[in-house]
Amino acid sequence: MLMTNLNVVGKRVLRQDAYEKVVGGKGFPVNFSLPGMLHGKMLRSPYPHARILRIDTSRAEQLPGVKAVMTPKDVPQIPFNPIFFMPAGSMGIHRDMLILSDTVRFAGQPVAAVAATTVAIAEQALQLIDVEYEELLAVFDPEEAMKEGAPEIHVGVKNNIRDTPSFSAGDVEAGFKDADYIFEGTYETQRVHTCYMEPRVCVSDTDSNGHITIYSSIGHLFGLRERMAYVLGLPVSKVTAVQAPYVGGSFGSKIDFAYIEALSALLSAKTRKPVRFEHTRYEDFICNARHPMKVHLKTGIKKDGTFTARYASTLCDTSAYSTHGPEVILVHAYFGLMLGYRSPHMKWEGTVVFTNNMPGGAFRGYGAPQAAFAVESQIDEICDKLGFDPIEFRLKNTPRQGDPHPFNPEWKLNSYALDECLNKGAERMGWSQRAKTGSASGAKKRGIGMAAHPLWVSGCVGFPDIYEHSGAIIRLNVDGTAYLSSATMDIGSGQNTTLCQIAAEELGLAFDSVRMAPGNTDNLPFDAPTHASRVTYSSGNAVKVAAADAKKNLLEVAATVMEANVADLEVRDGMITVKGSPAQAMSVADVVKRAESPFMVIGAQGPAPTTLKEKGTIMGISSVAPPANASPAVAEFVEVEVDTETGQVKVLRAVYAHDLGRVVNPAAAEGQVEGGLQQGIGFALMEKMLFDPETGACLTSDFLDYKMPTAVEMPSKIECIFIESNEPTGPFGAKSLAEACLIVPAPAIANAIYNAIGVRIRSLPITPEKILAALGKL
Amino acid sequence: MKQLISLEVNGDTHEIAVEADATLLSVLRDNLGLIGAKRGCDSGGCGCCTVHVDGKAVYSCMMYALSAQGQEIVTIEGLGTEGKLDPVQDTFVKEGAVQCGYCTCGMIMTAKQLLHDDPHPDEHAIRHGIAGNLCRCTGYHKIVEAIKTAADN
Ligand code: FES
Ligand code: FES
Numbered sequence: 064m065l066m067t068n069l070n071v072v073g074k075r076v077l078r079q080d081a082y083e084k085v086v087g088g089k090g091f092p093v094n095f096s097l098p099g100m101l102h103g104k105m106l107r108s109p110y111p112h113a114r115i116l117r118i119d120t121s122r123a124e125q126l127p128g129v130k131a132v133m134t135p136k137d138v139p140q141i142p143f144n145p146i147f148f149m150p151a152g153s154m155g156i157h158r159d160m161l162i163l164s165d166t167v168r169f170a171g172q173p174v175a176a177v178a179a180t181t182v183a184i185a186e187q188a189l190q191l192i193d194v195e196y197e198e199l200l201a202v203f204d205p206e207e208a209m210k211e212g213a214p215e216i217h218v219g220v221k222n223n224i225r226d227t228p229s230f231s232a233g234d235v236e237a238g239f240k241d242a243d244y245i246f247e248g249t250y251e252t253q254r255v256h257t258c259y260m261e262p263r264v265c266v267s268d269t270d271s272n273g274h275i276t277i278y279s280s281i282g283h284l285f286g287l288r289e290r291m292a293y294v295l296g297l298p299v300s301k302v303t304a305v306q307a308p309y310v311g312g313s314f315g316s317k318i319d320f321a322y323i324e325a326l327s328a329l330l331s332a333k334t335r336k337p338v339r340f341e342h343t344r345y346e347d348f349i350c351n352a353r354h355p356m357k358v359h360l361k362t363g364i365k366k367d368g369t370f371t372a373r374y375a376s377t378l379c380d381t382s383a384y385s386t387h388g389p390e391v392i393l394v395h396a397y398f399g400l401m402l403g404y405r406s407p408h409m410k411w412e413g414t415v416v417f418t419n420n421m422p423g424g425a426f427r428g429y430g431a432p433q434a435a436f437a438v439e440s441q442i443d444e445i446c447d448k449l450g451f452d453p454i455e456f457r458l459k460n461t462p463r464q465g466d467p468h469p470f471n472p473e474w475k476l477n478s479y480a481l482d483e484c485l486n487k488g489a490e491r492m493g494w495s496q497r498a499k500t501g502s503a504s505g506a507k508k509r510g511i512g513m514a515a516h517p518l519w520v521s522g523c524v525g526f527p528d529i530y531e532h533s534g535a536i537i538r539l540n541v542d543g544t545a546y547l548s549s550a551t552m553d554i555g556s557g558q559n560t561t562l563c564q565i566a567a568e569e570l571g572l573a574f575d576s577v578r579m580a581p582g583n584t585d586n587l588p589f590d591a592p593t594h595a596s597r598v599t600y601s602s603g604n605a606v607k608v609a610a611a612d613a614k615k616n617l618l619e620v621a622a623t624v625m626e627a628n629v630a631d632l633e634v635r636d637g638m639i640t641v642k643g644s645p646a647q648a649m650s651v652a653d654v655v656k657r658a659e660s661p662f663m664v665i666g667a668q669g670p671a672p673t674t675l676k677e678k679g680t681i682m683g684i685s686s687v688a689p690p691a692n693a694s695p696a697v698a699e700f701v702e703v704e705v706d707t708e709t710g711q712v713k714v715l716r717a718v719y720a721h722d723l724g725r726v727v728n729p730a731a732a733e734g735q736v737e738g739g740l741q742q743g744i745g746f747a748l749m750e751k752m753l754f755d756p757e758t759g760a761c762l763t764s765d766f767l768d769y770k771m772p773t774a775v776e777m778p779s780k781i782e783c784i785f786i787e788s789n790e791p792t793g794p795f796g797a798k799s800l801a802e803a804c805l806i807v808p809a810p811a812i813a814n815a816i817y818n819a820i821g822v823r824i825r826s827l828p829i830t831p832e833k834i835l836a837a838l839g840k841l
Numbered sequence: 842m843k844q845l846i847s848l849e850v851n852g853d854t855h856e857i858a859v860e861a862d863a864t865l866l867s868v869l870r871d872n873l874g875l876i877g878a879k880r881g882c883d884s885g886g887c888g889c890c891t892v893h894v895d896g897k898a899v900y901s902c903m904m905y906a907l908s909a910q911g912q913e914i915v916t917i918e919g920l921g922t923e924g925k926l927d928p929v930q931d932t933f934v935k936e937g938a939v940q941c942g943y944c945t946c947g948m949i950m951t952a953k954q955l956l957h958d959d960p961h962p963d964e965h966a967i968r969h970g971i972a973g974n975l976c977r978c979t980g981y982h983k984i985v986e987a988i989k990t991a992a993d994n
Contacts, residue, residue, distance in 0.1 A: 312977055555941025
């Protein structure tokens with residue numbers, strides 16, 4: 064049972080940082096500057112695959128205002144992988160990037176960098192650097208890249224195949240023999256960009272001891288410190304990463320190291336001045352993006368609607384470097400493709416391929432949107448063909464509350480309410496009144512579709528080597544307020560507010576009495592990145608433990624000065640009272656004052672604190688690794704209108720049902736759903752990065768060419784149904800939300816389009832051209 | 842070659858030397874320290890840099906500072922302060938229309954213009970009115986609600 068007598072958790076409190084953001088938002092990293100700061104710029108290769116034969120920087124160096132120029136020979140040649148959620152030296156990742164390399168593997172890869180007194184001079188200096196390239200043959204299509212004779216992108220990687228992970232359970236061939244029906248299809252997804260609005264930016268500053276301090280828009284403070292130290296060949300204690308109060312979006316992208324952080328540090332070390340880099344939008348676009356995948360899915364079904372066998376294969380373009388490819392494909396396979404639906408026999412085979420495309424990165428959902436598009440589209444095909452009700456069909460084949468987790472039998476689905484998500488969502492959408500596929504008349508046809516995502520664990524996934532511990536510090540002030548410090552970065556989701564709610568609830572303070580106090584890697588405990596729907600659960604747990612620790616220390620002092628037993632005391636709304644005798648009360652502020660100034664007598668109440676431990680600042684601290692993040696369950700229903708004359712699709716309404724355990728802040732939770740839908744509609748209908756087929760140059764490098772949904776393309780009705788199951792391992796029963804909001808929209812929309820016009824599109828985005836072609840109108 | 846210009850921003854006059862090709866956005870941010878207007882794309886595609894010039898919402902990244910001379914420029918800093926918010930700023934906070942907040946200042950400047958031109962816009966007019974401002978966090982839902990509420994008040 065969820066606790067019901069909560070004061071702060073579960074309330075729609077206003078975000079603390081919103082006041083500052085509506086008047087200017089001075090805390091964004093992009094506003095950070097230091098006196099005497101230089102400006103850095105990178106020279107980028109026009110070729111997608113080339114060897115650098117010679118670089119002449121002499122003319123650039125002579126330009127007045129230029130303070131340093133760097134080429135590959137000036138930077139440490141330590142191969143690295145930019146992913147922050149695993150240790151830099153982890154066995155599980157491939158390290159094949161260099162800060163500056165004499166081999167170029169994608170168009171736009173940096174080949175040199177400049178620091179100058181102004182941005183304009185730095186840009187001018189780039190024009191004066193002469194680079195002689197030896198062009199190499201490039202390949203952009205992963206299937207071409209695997210063929211014999213394709214250009215070799217990394218020495219010794221045969222056929223450009225980086226990895227071929229697989230798994231199987233049972234005997235899939237026997238399972239297909241048992242099947243009454245077999246369904247087979249190929250589903251393709253495209254390269255899309257996170258489009259965080261604040262550009263990547265950083266300022267590095269080096270002191271006379273060579274200690275580097277970096278201010279940045281990154282989504283993982285400790286990852287930044289660790290990766291900086293690693294690529295520069297320094298101990299981690301030589302790097303300090305400073306936390307910004309908030310960052311203008313990440314959606315996964317900013318949990319990676321980019322080139323600018325290392326280059327700013329190196330240029331700062333060389334010039335002994337702070338050096339700032341800010342990406343242009345073009346540079347942000349080619350920094351990292353979602354991996355395009357091609358999924359082949361084959362499913363054996365019995366007449367009773369149960370699965371006999373599920374086979375899938377995935378081709379993943381990991382781009383010019385390994386980065387996330389080998390990881391993202393595993394999350395995609397386990398939590399996206401296979402484990403959400405039961406089958407006695409399963410098999411999956413993955414192929415991760417190098418191409419000369421821009422790097423792949425993390426993007427909300429991490430491989431699952433690509434998987435859900437395949438799985439949920441095919442289930443719709445199965446139900447349509449065999450006449451099953453899509454909701455009953457899903458319930459028949461998905462896990463139930465109390466089941467062991469299919470990924471790790473040591474975990475249990477303690478809280479799991481997919482049935483409620485499906486049933487309540489269906490009822491709200493009016494699912495039972497859904498028209499028969501293709502029965503709509505007129506040129507504009509409406510349809511309803513749905514998709515579920517039965518199982519999702521991203522943060523706390525239990526894969527080896529993945530950072531998952533969190534820490535927090537709570538300090539009580541003499542005015543009865545508390546500061547909370549946590550190394551998680553608030554990239555926009557409002558976690559600083561929800562974490563303060565958790566702290567306030569545990570401490571017995573009013574929400575307004577807890578404030579997030581930013582810190583840096585010198586004075587904060589470690590926390591994993593802001594990614595993978597993990598912050599409320601993992602960091603929330605750490606905050607709760609730290610707050611409980613602070614409260615225990617508070618009550619020990621209170622017991623002395625109030626001459627009561629600790630066990631008899633309670634704190635509520637900033638007042639400490641003795642249970643059963645409310646007249647015996649003291650404010651938190653007064654107790655903290657007594658602890659901070661134990662010798663103060665004037666106006667003081669009760670005996671002075673005595674032991675050493677009772678005297679001094681009242682604090683709480685934690686560093687904990689929570690157990691596996693429990694799986695949420697999700698279903699989304701959408702209604703679309705397809706204009707069969709123009710091929711345009713409009714999403715009219717969305718009903719999103721999600722079992723997220725305790726809702727800590729309903730407004731913040733709704734915001735995740737609404738924003739996830741915007742990204743989902745973009746993924747489903749509009750967004751696709753395009754590249755010149757000859758040169759590999761990005762053609763969608765600004766918002767005029769890369770089209771994401773505006774307010775006009777969004778439905779006016781977005782309804783959230785939050786199912787509050789109680790997750791015993793989560794703070795106040797909470798589990799996770801963020802990523803699932805973007806996993807389900809694309810298949811739900813594709814299925815709604817099918818319901819409207821009877822046409823199945825198996826590649827994203829579903830553009831007007833594809834619809835008109837499928838209707839035979841092109 | 843720099844030129845000395847005078848800009849009228851939020852009622853204050855600033856004399857500054859700028860390059861001929863300096864955008865209004867860069868002068869506001871880099872010379873005047875008015876960081877409310879944000880650089881999201883620098884190419885007229887996102888609206889994060891929206892300010893008012895002579896009563897019209899413009900992308901400040903698409904206007905030369907030189908051509909803003911003699912005109913009345915209002916930035917988010919000219920609307921309200923933390924203790925005394927403009928009603929639109931206030932509803933953005935209260936309706937939860939702010940997430941990462943990077944689009945927020947530009948969005949509010951556009952919303953102000955919209956409400957000035959049409960004090961009681963319907964939802965269709967609001968959505969079209971802010972279509973030149975991108976937001977990647979909110980799905981625009983609470984932004985539209987906030988503008989409706991501001992109009993009702
Ligand atoms: S920065 Fe001006 S429109 Fe994007
Ligand atoms: S709130 Fe983040 S871009 Fe709008």
